[in-house]
Amino acid sequence: MRCLETVLLILLGPVSMLLAGELKVDSDFSGGSAKVIEVDQQKRLIRIEPEANPKRGWECWWYFQVTGIEPGETITLDVGTAPWATPTQAAFSTDNIIWQQTSAGKRNRKRIVYQQQVDETTCWFAWGPPFRVEDAQRLVSDSAKNGPHVEAIELCQTRAGRTVPALRIHAEGVSDELRKGIWIQARQHAWESGSSWVCQGLVQWLLSDDPRASALRQKSLITIVPVMDIDNVAIGAGGKNQTPQDHNRDWSEQPHWNSVKVAQQQILKQDQDGTFDLFVDLHNPDAGAKWPYYYTTTTDYLSEEGNRNLDHFLATSQLEITGPLAFKGERRESGASYDKNWTKISKNWVTKNTADHVVAVTLETAWNTPHSTQTGYMTVGRQLGMAIERYFRTMP
Template sequence: MHRFILATFFVASWLACEPNDCRAAKPLTVVADFQGASVEVLRIDQEARSVQFTPGGDPARGWPCWWYFRIDGITPGETITLRLQASSASVGAKKPLAASWAMPKQATFSIDGETWLHSDEGTRVEQAMVYTVQPDATSVSVAWGPPYTPQMAEQFVRKIAEKSPHAEATELCRSRGGRAVPMLHVREGDRDNRQRFGVWVQARQHAWESGSSWVAQGFAQWVTGDEPEAAWLRQHAEIFVVPIMDIDNTATGNGGKNALPHDHNRDWSSEPHWNEILAAQRRIRGLVDEQRMDVFLDLHNPAPGDPTFFYVLPREMLEEPMLRLRDRFIELAYGRISKIKPLIPMSNKPKVTGASYHPLWRQISSNWVSMNGNPHTVSLCLETIWNYKNSTTTGYQAVGANLAAAVQEYLAERPAKP
């Protein structure tokens, strides 16, 4: 009798419940065996359907703030909780990195690896940041920000070159790890190179700053697009775009910033350690020798609370016409980027990277180009806000497109090359 009642109760309950609720939940698993992945799993709570983790990565290869992994075993529509803790690894001989660098207000997630969305804002609970996602899929990829891997860079420059007759997919060099560093080379028409403005755009000297690669992609898309201004720029300039400079750390999921012996943006010396810097310097010196190193742009993401802004050298270190031209370019770029819809906050007050900024300040790329360029060279570092609701692939690419439009507007004001 008791068995009959129990069985009847079980069948009635099974018939009454929702289909998704009746399925036995598969165990959640974390996967991080792909390019750019980085995570240290602390605990998976199968009952609570939560993953507790900290950023992975080797501190000797840069700040441990980047995280990117996939969660499998999800019942479509269920809520998955992410409990992020800051890395306890010390950075060099110093204390651990501040938690804010690893804890964006919103996590980034994707169910197809192509479209990246923001979660709802996370909640700080003691030492953890807690996010929730509710994917309508059996797997979800989650990350600090929208990933941009070396494979994505290679595919992007190749597709642009296939689409545009004015673009060539090439390589800057091979890294110390033997990886190709994709580069896009853009020019249109038969104008001699010596009669063209020189434009150099690079991103991701710090591997964790993934948003900067999306800005570079937006720049390249605009330059190879159908706008009449873009055609003018292609016809009057030779343009180089490198979406990822620190290709090895980007591939292996390391932070890159302050990597040993120093990171890529502290390597612009007479004897660079990193192959990418040596190759970029050679190209840029060639433009300088031809008196056409006109615009150099190094793309980054800033501190957690910073808006979008430019880094510059102190005014007393530069002479005219470099100062006047730099200020004009900043004015044009600010005028465009600050009006992006949806809003990308931007400051019209640049920050300074002189002697008080870092012991290796002379070896920072934009400073090196300013000090070794032509008198008319405009050399800047653009830091694009990352800890903001519109810091998405769409927002980043809009910054890049408006930056490219500002380059065209600025160069159109300049005298033609003889």
């Protein structure tokens, strides 16, 4: 018997290897990025790096499709280079919609090796759960079906001629001059896909039946931009530190990027009308961060009222953003010692150019944790919504 098994194994082993399809890698689609270094068909190993997009910022984002998988086989993925391109757990999906994390990869100097069993013939791998231009369009158009209090707007056209979709939410309630003006934006840095999922979680909560969401809708005018740097998200480029400048170093008197220019104009208009109160810029931070934290303006750049309101906002955030990705009160200042172009960072520009009571912050949601998933990010978004509602309801 044992002998027969051995014979079968010898016969079937090579046959099953022959039956496994030819692995093919494709990144030629919206948001895709992969420079293929090697595909070893025998070892079922794929070696890639993020695609180079000269002048379009860091090479850190990767996202590609694999076909030719024998269902049930284990694919080995070897990715470089550290630290920005090598999350401890990568994202993978068998439908390009629902994303899971791989098990933890093994680090080898500047590279990392993931192994993932795949039960379909096709799958997708990415640095983190992708949020493409189409996802921003879908979020905006689906949200606008909620009724007349939710408007889909075009914030602007980009330099490459793409639309930047945005939402404006204001339910019937207090008169316009009494409304709280709130501006939420994500993805000034194209690779930080998690920040757009935080944005989606916030939008879904804002439009939900939760009485607190309803109360906030009735007393505010909320503008939401799920992706600021549409052009780099579309081509799968990193965006951070791009040429001629980073979106988040573009907040000056003469901005280069259209989304920054229009955001500035609309915020200034609301401020001049006396109806601007809160600005939140959504990002993903350094690879080592394990918890969300806020970048804030330096204390001496803020008025007494501004400091008081900022403290109150951080306190309500701590009460509401309770995890699994919890805000534990960590605050980092981005002033002159952080960056020589610190006045051209969004929240610092907003602070300088709007009324004293305005709070302007950057929320950095950790991306390199087991909870940095679609669900984990959207939970942060929902909790951020509750923090905003509590902030205005309990202002001293």
